[in-house]
Amino acid sequence: MYEIHSVEELLKLTALAAAGISAAILVWYLVRRPPLGRLTKVLLLFGLGVMPLGVALTGNISGFEYTLKRQFCGSCHVMLPYTEDAADPGSNSLAAIHSRNHSFGEESCYNCHADYQMFGTMTTKVNGLRHLFHYVTEYANSGPYGEPLPGQAKLPAIHMYKPFQNGMCTRCHSTTAPNWMANQDHAGMLDDLRKGDAKCVDCHTGEKIHPRAFAHGGNGRPPVADASRPAEAPKGAHP
Amino acid sequence: MISRLTIRRLVLISIITTLVSLVLMVAGIVYPKPLLLVLSMSMGQLFGTLSLALYLLAIVLDLQGVGEHDDIRPHIGFEGEGEGEDEKQV
Numbered sequence: 001m002y003e004i005h006s007v008e009e010l011l012k013l014t015a016l017a018a019a020g021i022s023a024a025i026l027v028w029y030l031v032r033r034p035p036l037g038r039l040t041k042v043l044l045l046f047g048l049g050v051m052p053l054g055v056a057l058t059g060n061i062s063g064f065e066y067t068l069k070r071q072f073c074g075s076c077h078v079m080l081p082y083t084e085d086a087a088d089p090g091s092n093s094l095a096a097i098h099s100r101n102h103s104f105g106e107e108s109c110y111n112c113h114a115d116y117q118m119f120g121t122m123t124t125k126v127n128g129l130r131h132l133f134h135y136v137t138e139y140a141n142s143g144p145y146g147e148p149l150p151g152q153a154k155l156p157a158i159h160m161y162k163p164f165q166n167g168m169c170t171r172c173h174s175t176t177a178p179n180w181m182a183n184q185d186h187a188g189m190l191d192d193l194r195k196g197d198a199k200c201v202d203c204h205t206g207e208k209i210h211p212r213a214f215a216h217g218g219n220g221r222p223p224v225a226d227a228s229r230p231a232e233a234p235k236g237a238h239p
Numbered sequence: 240m241i242s243r244l245t246i247r248r249l250v251l252i253s254i255i256t257t258l259v260s261l262v263l264m265v266a267g268i269v270y271p272k273p274l275l276l277v278l279s280m281s282m283g284q285l286f287g288t289l290s291l292a293l294y295l296l297a298i299v300l301d302l303q304g305v306g307e308h309d310d311i312r313p314h315i316g317f318e319g320e321g322e323g324e325d326e327k328q329v
Contacts, residue, residue: 012268015265019264022257036247041301059279059280076273
């Protein structure tokens with residue numbers, strides 16, 4: 001028997017069931033062409049209104065839930081250097097370390113990159129549409145990891161629309177934890193970090209977060225296996 | 240001139256538009272790729288809203304008794320007999 005593992009799956013199944021009921025009513029009407037009596041009108045109201053509204057509602061929620069997942073971000077192949085690294089249990093990049101933390105998990109891209117403000121979810125979604133536009137117009141015909149194909153002009157580097165804000169880090173790294181304060185650099189820059197005059201990413205730079213990204217000097221591809229690479233994922237997250 | 244046939248055609252267009260919107264919305268659910276999701280949440284829902292508006296318009300026209308005495312049997316395979324029959328029974 002099919003088991004439902006998450007609310008997202010339940011919503012998807014509900015949406016599909018509602019779509020099936022709606023389609024059945026509409027096809028019945030098209031085949032039978034019954035008179036527009038009261039019963040037919042009520043049935044059509046279900047087929048044309050109530051059920052499609054249910055599909056839209058549950059479909060939207062499950063769709064939005066899915067857009068939070070790393071798998072969705074990796075749907076555009078130019079993101080593979082980022083998402084594959086984040087999912088790599090052997091990687092020591094900051095993205096991978098955070099992704100191994102249950103608080104981030106499968107939604108690690110969204111958790112670190114969603115706008116941290118009142119309408120952050122909405123602005124993040126609007127930015128997602130901009131990403132899609134750039135993908136379709138600039139990167140869609142590139143190599144498997146987003147590199148230019150032979151004879152193709154150099155592609156513009158992938159970059160964030162605005163600088164990475166400390167708030168994205170400090171909503172978890174509260175700047176008060178003893179482990180965090182034990183780091184001399186953190187302690188020395190505490191006021192500047194809290195005010196935003198110093199950025200976390202000034203030290204924790206792009207190549208430490210997403211080392212495979214072209215924008216950070218990587219070649220997009222997984223690292224070649226070597227003996228120095230840890231065989232097992234390091235335990236524990238960044239303090 | 241709005242006739243009974245217009246109402247049936249409005250319902251027919253509404254049904255076809257709803258089926259298109261359902262296909263788009265289901266595609267967005269089954270294959271949640273960025274482009275399909277955007278299409279599903281924009282065009283799919285636009286078609287769905289449009290079709291519901293068309294259906295409600297058809298119902299309003301029907302309730303106003305537009306073309307009550309029209310005979311639509313010769314047109315596009317609709318069965319004219321029994322049109323509004325169950326209202327009469329109530």
